[in-house]
Amino acid sequence: MPAEIILKQTPDQSALAAKREQLASVRSALAEREAELAQLRAQLSAFEARYFRQVGVLYAELDEIEARIVEREVDLYDSDAARRRAEEARKRAQESHDAAFADLNEQEEFEPPSNLKTLFREVAKRIHPDFARDDAEQKHFTLLMARAIQAYKRGDIDTLQRLLDDHREIDASLAGENAAAELQRITRQIQHAERDIAALEVEQHTLLASEIAQLYVETEDAAKEHRDLLTELATKLRDQIVEAQSRFDLIDRQIKAHGR
Numbered sequence: 600m601p602a603e604i605i606l607k608q609t610p611d612q613s614a615l616a617a618k619r620e621q622l623a624s625v626r627s628a629l630a631e632r633e634a635e636l637a638q639l640r641a642q643l644s645a646f647e648a649r650y651f652r653q654v655g656v657l658y659a660e661l662d663e664i665e666a667r668i669v670e671r672e673v674d675l676y677d678s679d680a681a682r683r684r685a686e687e688a689r690k691r692a693q694e695s696h697d698a699a700f701a702d703l704n705e706q707e708e709f710e711p712p713s714n715l716k717t718l719f720r721e722v723a724k725r726i727h728p729d730f731a732r733d734d735a736e737q738k739h740f741t742l743l744m745a746r747a748i749q750a751y752k753r754g755d756i757d758t759l760q761r762l763l764d765d766h767r768e769i770d771a772s773l774a775g776e777n778a779a780a781e782l783q784r785i786t787r788q789i790q791h792a793e794r795d796i797a798a799l800e801v802e803q804h805t806l807l808a809s810e811i812a813q814l815y816v817e818t819e820d821a822a823k824e825h826r827d828l829l830t831e832l833a834t835k836l837r838d839q840i841v842e843a844q845s846r847f848d849l850i851d852r853q854i855k856a857h858g859r
Contacts, residue, residue, distance in 0.1 A: 615778060618785040623735065625792040630742050632799045637749070639806055646815045653829045655699035657836035659692070664843040666692035671850050675857075711754065718759045719751045725766045765791050 666688040673681045726744055731737035743762060750758035768787060806812055814828075821828040 612778070615782055615785070618782060618789070622785050622789050622792070625789055625796070626739055626742070629792045629796050629799075632796050632803075633742060633746065636799050636803050636806075639803060643806060643809075643812055643815060646818070647811050650811065650814065650829060651699050651701075654832050654836065655695075657833055657840065659695040659699040661836060661840050661843060662688075662692040662695040664840065664847055668843065668847045668850060671847065671854060674854050675850065711751070715751065715754060715756055715759070718756060718763065719747065722747050722759050722763050722766075726762065 666685070669681070669688040670685045673685050675681075723744065726740050726747065728737045728740040728744060731740045747759060747762055749755075750762075818828040821831075
């Protein structure tokens, strides 16, 4: 009976196998974080658009009337204090208008700068899934490419540059790669993935702490009680607009009565 042949891994092979498993695990965690954050961004973006359509435009209208009231008071009182109040009110009105109509302005005016386009193309040439050496790398490149596309849409040059630098670092270690070099390369890939996970956690925390996220949570809680919080806010604002317009009409009549 032939002797049983037992193949044993060398210490280097065992270390490589462990590192590969660790890399697969951390990349899986990174993909989950990416998906969670992408979903959160999409939810908040959709909610913010709805908020500005229903409520933001009304705030802009109210602030515009308030600014006109204070500007008319300058004609009535003619003082430095009145002029300062008018300047501040006009500034608030402009800020409200810009915020309410920002999405429309961005769609009409946004043109990616040439350096952003060049950097994105350079990144895409290196991390496109078609250039992957195996199935695992193809899956990872697909994730990286999605991140690059999102960074490009946000105008995030820092993220694109980091993706490019990371890939250049990995490429530099591939020449004449042996077990030790591969171990070092995989270790660096693990460090990159862990760094990216930490960055995503920070971004997620920042998004959740934003005013729009807090309003989103309040709106979701209200919906559980069969209330539409944004509709309620819009109704209150319309009442305030009517009241503000009445005040403007009153002060306008007073000024005209004084022959101004």
